Amino acid sequence: MALIKKIDYKGNEFNDLHKYEIELEDNGERVIGNIFKKTDNPYFKEGDEVEYTINDKGTLKLNKPGQTPYNQKSTLGYKYQTKDLEPERIARSVSLKVAMEHADRTGKSTKEGLKLAATFEKFILEGEIKSLSNESDKVPF
Numbered sequence: 001m002a003l004i005k006k007i008d009y010k011g012n013e014f015n016d017l018h019k020y021e022i023e024l025e026d027n028g029e030r031v032i033g034n035i036f037k038k039t040d041n042p043y044f045k046e047g048d049e050v051e052y053t054i055n056d057k058g059t060l061k062l063n064k065p066g067q068t069p070y071n072q073k074s075t076l077g078y079k080y081q082t083k084d085l086e087p088e089r090i091a092r093s094v095s096l097k098v099a100m101e102h103a104d105r106t107g108k109s110t111k112e113g114l115k116l117a118a119t120f121e122k123f124i125l126e127g128e129i130k131s132l133s134n135e136s137d138k139v140p141f
Helices: 081-108 110-126
Strands: 001-014 017-026 031-038 049-054 060-062
Touching: 001 031, 017 049, 017 060, 031 049, 031 060, 081 110
Parallel strands: none
Antiparallel strands: 001 017, 001 049, 017 031, 049 060
């Protein structure tokens, strides 16, 4: 944990970013580095306690105590994968739309419409529905 001792505005010089020189005191040791902000507000003030990292170029990454650090390379391992799930998403959307339109036109309840949507989705993704294979021309829709 470090304490901000001094904040000096150094101007608007790097890709329209505002540069601030920050002086920290960390366990009696003086640390000086820079932060860059898109606005002319450094979001920190003298006397704030912060957690920090500093790179070899002297750029600081500051966080308030307990705040999750911003990290572009997340170590959480979560990655939203839209391509792999796209066929399922499309099938679910189409099934829901058609089933709810059918339920509305035929006076069925929302619950029955959702059940029909699940049947449509299963048919789209898996093909033949086993419960229909023994019946002649009856379909659930």
